[in-house]
Amino acid sequence: MSSLLIRNARIASENETTLRDGDVLVVDGVIRSIGTALTAPEGAKVIDARSRLLMPAMFDAHVHFREPGQEAKETIATGAEAAINGGITGIVMMPNTSPAIDSPAVVKQVLESAAKHSRIPIYTSGCVTKGRHGKELAAIDGMRALGVKMLTDDGDTTGDPAVLYRAMQYATEFGMFFASHCEVPELAGPRALNEGVVSYRLGIKGTPACAEEIIIDRDIRLAHAAGAHIHIQHVSSKVGMETIRWWKQRGDVRVTAEVAPHHLLFTEEDIGDYDTHYKMNPPLRTKADTEALLQGLIEGVFDLIATDHAPHTPFEKSQDFVSAPNGITGLETALVSLYHYFVATGKFGWDLVVKRYSAEPRRMMGLDPVPVEEGKPADFILFDPEAETTFTTDFMKSKGRNTPFLDKTLKGRVDLVVLGKEVLLER
Amino acid sequence: MPRKDLLDIASLEREEIDHLLDQAVPFKELFTRSVKKVPALKGKSVLTLFYEPSTRTHSSFEVAAKRLSADVTNFDVGNSSIVKGESIRETVETLQAMRTDFIVVRHSRSGLPGAIAKMTRASVINAGDGAHAHPTQALLDAFTIREKFPDPTGKRVLIIGDILHSRVARSTSTILKKLGLEVAYLGPGSLVPKVGPENTQRFTNYDEAMKWKPDIVYLLRVQMERQDVQFFPSLREYHKLYGVTDERLRHIAGEGLYLMHPGPVNRGVELCDAVMDYERSLINDQVENGIAVRMAVLYWLKPDSQD
Numbered sequence: 258m259s260s261l262l263i264r265n266a267r268i269a270s271e272n273e274t275t276l277r278d279g280d281v282l283v284v285d286g287v288i289r290s291i292g293t294a295l296t297a298p299e300g301a302k303v304i305d306a307r308s309r310l311l312m313p314a315m316f317d318a319h320v321h322f323r324e325p326g327q328e329a330k331e332t333i334a335t336g337a338e339a340a341i342n343g344g345i346t347g348i349v350m351m352p353n354t355s356p357a358i359d360s361p362a363v364v365k366q367v368l369e370s371a372a373k374h375s376r377i378p379i380y381t382s383g384c385v386t387k388g389r390h391g392k393e394l395a396a397i398d399g400m401r402a403l404g405v406k407m408l409t410d411d412g413d414t415t416g417d418p419a420v421l422y423r424a425m426q427y428a429t430e431f432g433m434f435f436a437s438h439c440e441v442p443e444l445a446g447p448r449a450l451n452e453g454v455v456s457y458r459l460g461i462k463g464t465p466a467c468a469e470e471i472i473i474d475r476d477i478r479l480a481h482a483a484g485a486h487i488h489i490q491h492v493s494s495k496v497g498m499e500t501i502r503w504w505k506q507r508g509d510v511r512v513t514a515e516v517a518p519h520h521l522l523f524t525e526e527d528i529g530d531y532d533t534h535y536k537m538n539p540p541l542r543t544k545a546d547t548e549a550l551l552q553g554l555i556e557g558v559f560d561l562i563a564t565d566h567a568p569h570t571p572f573e574k575s576q577d578f579v580s581a582p583n584g585i586t587g588l589e590t591a592l593v594s595l596y597h598y599f600v601a602t603g604k605f606g607w608d609l610v611v612k613r614y615s616a617e618p619r620r621m622m623g624l625d626p627v628p629v630e631e632g633k634p635a636d637f638i639l640f641d642p643e644a645e646t647t648f649t650t651d652f653m654k655s656k657g658r659n660t661p662f663l664d665k666t667l668k669g670r671v672d673l674v675v676l677g678k679e680v681l682l683e684r
Numbered sequence: 685m686p687r688k689d690l691l692d693i694a695s696l697e698r699e700e701i702d703h704l705l706d707q708a709v710p711f712k713e714l715f716t717r718s719v720k721k722v723p724a725l726k727g728k729s730v731l732t733l734f735y736e737p738s739t740r741t742h743s744s745f746e747v748a749a750k751r752l753s754a755d756v757t758n759f760d761v762g763n764s765s766i767v768k769g770e771s772i773r774e775t776v777e778t779l780q781a782m783r784t785d786f787i788v789v790r791h792s793r794s795g796l797p798g799a800i801a802k803m804t805r806a807s808v809i810n811a812g813d814g815a816h817a818h819p820t821q822a823l824l825d826a827f828t829i830r831e832k833f834p835d836p837t838g839k840r841v842l843i844i845g846d847i848l849h850s851r852v853a854r855s856t857s858t859i860l861k862k863l864g865l866e867v868a869y870l871g872p873g874s875l876v877p878k879v880g881p882e883n884t885q886r887f888t889n890y891d892e893a894m895k896w897k898p899d900i901v902y903l904l905r906v907q908m909e910r911q912d913v914q915f916f917p918s919l920r921e922y923h924k925l926y927g928v929t930d931e932r933l934r935h936i937a938g939e940g941l942y943l944m945h946p947g948p949v950n951r952g953v954e955l956c957d958a959v960m961d962y963e964r965s966l967i968n969d970q971v972e973n974g975i976a977v978r979m980a981v982l983y984w985l986k987p988d989s990q991d
Contacts, residue, residue, distance in 0.1 A: 443913075457880025458694075460794040460816030460851055529794040576772070577799035579814075 260284045260301040261675065266311035270631050271612035283635040286677035291631055302680075304673065310449075310640040312611050313627045314346035314674060315592055318516060318618040319411075319436075319490060319563035321584065322348075322379075325366060326355025331568040331656045333367070336588070337375035339566070339655035341681045343589040344638040344671040348566075349622060350381040352389070353412035359384035361399035368403065376681055380622060382407035382436065385424050391416040397428050406623055409436035411490060416442060418479060425483035434486035434511075439472035439497070440464070440539065449485050449538035449583045455525040461579060466494035466546070469539050473497045481510040488621065489514040491565050493539035496547035497542060502558045513560040513621055516550050518591050522598055523547070523661065531578035532659045535645070537567065538583040554613065555605055561621065562614040564591045568657025586657040593646045595660065596669035601642070639673035646670045686986040689808040692817035693858040701862060704980045705827050711983075712976035714751065724983055725754035730786040731779060734757045734811070738790055740947055740971060741811050741821070745788045750979035754786070772796065776803045785987045789813075794851075805988035809981060815849045821946055822855035823977040826863055828969050829900065832942060837864035842893055844870045844926055845904030845954055846915070848877055852946045853904060857884060868896055871926060874915040890926060894935070901936060902944045903928060903954045911962040919953050928955040933962060942966055 261283040267276040268291070280295040281288060297303050320338035331339075333350075350367065352358035358367060358381055371379035383400035387393045389410040397408065408428055414437065415421040425435060446452070446462035449612055477500070480487035492498055492514055501514045515586050518547030519537065524544050528535045535541055553559050567584025574581050592614070599605050616626035627636035647666040652660055674682040687700075714720050718865060730749040734742050742758075759779070780785060780803075787806045789797045794814030801808040812818040833839050841860055847853045847869045857867040858936045868885035869876045870893040876886055887893035906922060916922050923929070928936065928943070933956065936943065943955075943965045951957055959965060 453879050454882075457848075458854075460814045460854060462815075531798055572773075574801075577793055577796040579793045579795060580772075589711050 259678075260295040260298045261635070261680070262295060262301050263311060263639070264295075264303065264305050265308055266306035266505055267308055269310055269312035269607040269611050270628055271608055271616045271626070274608050276310065276607065281629060283675065286635050288629065288631055288633050288635055290652060291629070304639070309672060310607065310642060311629060312607060312640065313629060314614040314636050314638050314661055314676065315344050315614045316347040316618040317345050317564055317566065317588060317591070317614075318561060318621060319517075320348045320566040320588065321353065321568065322350050323568065324354060324370060327364070328655070329570050331663065332374070334374035334378060335654060335656050336566070336568070337371070337377050337379065339586070339588045339653065340377060341674050342648050342652075342654045342671070344592045344640065344674055345588055346636055346674065346676045346681070347619065347624070348377070348379060348588075349407060350379060351411040352382050352384045352409065354443070357389050358382070359387050359389070359395035361396055361403055364400050364403045364405055372521060376679070377676060381405060382409050382411070384408070385410045385415050385435065386420060389413055390502045394420070394424055394427070397424070397433070398431060401431050401433055406433055407436050407488070408433055409438065409439045409490070411436065414438055414440050414442065420476060421476065422479045422483055424565045425479060425485035429483060429485040429495045434488060435476070435480065436488040437472065437476040438490050438492050439469045439476065441468045441471050443470075444468035448579050449536055449540040450528070451525045451540045451542045453525060455528055459528070459531060459578070464540060466496060466542060469494055470497045470500055473500050477501070477504045477510060477512050480512065486511040486513070488512075491515060491517045491520065491563070492537055492550065492553075492559070493520045493542055493546065495546045497560055498549050498553040502553065502556070505558065514558065515561045515563040516559040517563060517565045518587060518594050519585060519661070521547055521551050521554065522594065527661070531582040533574045533576070533578055534585060534659055534663065536581060536583055537565065537580060537585050539627045548569050550603065555609070559613065561618045562591070563589055563618065566655075568655050569659050570656070571658055574659045584659070586653075586655050586660045589653050589655060590648055590660055590662045591672060592640070593667050593669045596640070596642065597667040601668055628654055635675050635677055637675055638671055641669065641670045641672050644670035644672070686984050688722075688986060688988055689799050690819050690981055690985060691801060691808065691810045693819050693822045693855045693862070696862075698862055699751075701826070701859060703821070704823055704984060705765045705830060707980035707983065708827055708973070708976040711751075711979040712973065715972065715976070721753055723752050723753045725749070728754045728785045729757065729783070730754045730788065730982065731757045731759055731784045733761065733787055733789045735791040736812070737809070740974070741790065744971070744974040745809075745978055747813060748975045749786075749982060751975070752979055752982055754982070772800065773803060775936050778801050779806065780804050786982060786985070801915075807985040807987040810987065811986070812851055815851050816850040816854065818855045818975070820978050820981060821852050822859040823981065824970055824974040825856045825902075825944065825946075826859045827973045827977050828944065828966050829860070829865070830971065831973070832966070833899070836867065839900065840866045840868070840896065840898040841900045841902055842868050842870055842896065842898035843902045843904065846875045846907055847871055847881070847904070848915075849902050849907055856902070857881070868893060868898065872916045872922070890932070898941060900942045900944060901928070905946065905948065906950055906953050923953055925955060928959055930956050930958055933958055937962065937964070940964065944970060946970070975987040
């Protein structure tokens with residue numbers, strides 16, 4: 258495809274609350290012009306958008322692709338296709354693979370597999386400590402040389418604050434930043450479940466929200482002292498959000514934070530009778546928490562939305578609640594669910610979605626955002642707000658079927674994904 | 685309508701509870717006859733799967749099944765391939781292939797019996813899962829209380845001990861509240877959750893709790909084995925603050941209160957020796973009634989067709 262003309266689109270951007278009507282002409286992977294009644298060049302592919310939304314493709318800064326080591330759950334190939342299916346053209350892998358991504362050798366293995374099997378760019382984080390054990394520092398500069406920017410022991414907190422503090426002092430000099438999964442292990446239950454009404458009813462030891470809030474505060478304090486950039490992952494509690502807001506208001510530490518769609522949408526009550534499709538870490542908490550998190554997203558306390566896409570095999574999730582692993586998938590459901598529950602109901606606009614799920618995650622990773630503007634690379638999607646998506650196993654490209662949306666129908670559908678010269682998806 | 689499984693008390697309707705308690709009465713009457721057996725479940729098979737040690741619950745189920753003429757097999761978990769790493773699913777599939785009609789399961793993991801119930805056509809009876817539920821204990825407790833108070837509405841039951849880790853506290857308080865009784869919890873602040881229990885008074889001081897004027901004092905076994913961190917400083921301190929000491933027993937006797945305990949008891953911890961001889965202790969009634977209500981449960985449940 259040398260050129261592509263999309264007519265009659267409504268274009269969304271991170272800076273405008275209103276949508277702009279127009280045609281978009283792409284030539285050789287670059288947005289050549291935006292206007293009305295553009296003429297299609299000879300041989301151009303022409304798509305009538307019929308007033309569907311055209312917006313920058315999403316970018317997910319928190320996913321688990323399970324390669325190497327747990328390919329029954331997901332591979333880079335299936336994970337990347339799941340991302341495309343959800344309107345996402347870039348992701349950051351977490352390093353809790355097996356072996357963990359804690360050395361240049363494993364980073365190289367991941368990036369080589371990505372180059373071979375993925376149609377979208379794959380970025381990977383690296384461990385703070387070897388094997389994510391929280392003891393010895395990982396090969397930080399060796400990973401940086403291969404493009405790693407984010408250091409995290411995600412899945413666990415880096416337990417020893419002295420280790421994390423030294424790592425921050427060391428790696429900040431190389432322009433790297435830290436992402437924290439926040440949880441005091443001694444306060445955590447054996448499995449992810451909020452301490453409260455539901456943990457009592459189900460008879461499983463719960464994890465109090467303070468287990469997360471303590472480390473949110475600890476890690477920001479460490480970054481404050483070390484002059485590091487700290488990114489707080491998947492915040493699940495009201496006080497956690499307020500802690501980040503307090504530090505941001507001080508303005509003397511570089512702190513960013515993310516919220517996951519499931520923490521905005523669901524509460525512990527949804528677990529019902531031990532439904533493992535609502536089991537993830539940090540756990541679902543209360544209605545007061547989801548309301549505060551939504552407020553935090555609207556206010557800008559959360560810089561980005563990220564899914565924590567965590568595929569597991571159907572067998573693993575069919576076990577009893579305590580035995581089943583933590584995590585749900587998210588790449589294929591995120592955008593549609595954000596539209597269905599929030600944009601369509603007027604809680605926030607498309608500008609927020611573009612800013613928090615496309616532009617800001619790219620900026621955090623040191624990448625340029627991909628606005629739909631003349632001269633910018635083509636990296637966008639078409640979204641039909643009038644259509645519906647049913648999340649059947651046939652629809653989903655991820656190996657994981659562990660989502661609360663399994664076989665559910667929501668408003669909205671990703672119809673087209675364009676990256677450079679390629680049409681990655683067309684429905 | 686009979687159910688396939690008995691997993692907890694919360695999902696039972698009031699009518700179902702009444703039915704089971706009524707059904708247990710004629711079964712209990714059998715015990716005084718010279719032939720204690722009826723052919724109700726002749727040809728049916730009951731398999732017990734106990735992953736946690738148990739004396740009275742296990743033997744109670746076994747006696748109940750045998751008095752209904754069912755064939756009972758004890759799946760010896762210690763010697764099975766479960767210790768070789770076989771998953772629960774594989775074990776259940778094996779039992780399914782054996783066409784077992786009833787599986788009685790006890791496990792330390794909350795929710796496991798429910799997961800098993802979804803994997804098998806057999807009726808699954810939860811004989812205690814983690815801190816979640818112990819429905820047959822709740823039924824026998826309700827039966828025992830109804831023998832003393834034919835209309836128990838408004839009677840007050842004070843449950844003392846480790847509420848946080850107790851499946852008995854959860855299931856028994858649920859059934860009592862469904863039957864119209866009032867329930868209060870007493871124990872150390874670290875073991876009586878502030879969030880979770882509904883419609884239940886919470887006490888952490890023995891004398892304050894007694895001012896609530898209970899009709900029945902229900903003692904729980906203090907389970908040191910379920911505590912991953914210390915919840916109170918010592919058993920001695922627990923006994924001093926919450927145990928039924930000789931002095932407290934005199935007060936309980938003076939008020940004419942009934943005493944219950946799911947067993948096995950820790951003498952010198954939640955109660956003193958003299959409690960075992962207390963005339964209003966219902967501990968032995970509970971054991972006997974346990975067989976009757978378990979017969980009622982086995983008689984009531986209907987496995988899915990094995991064809």
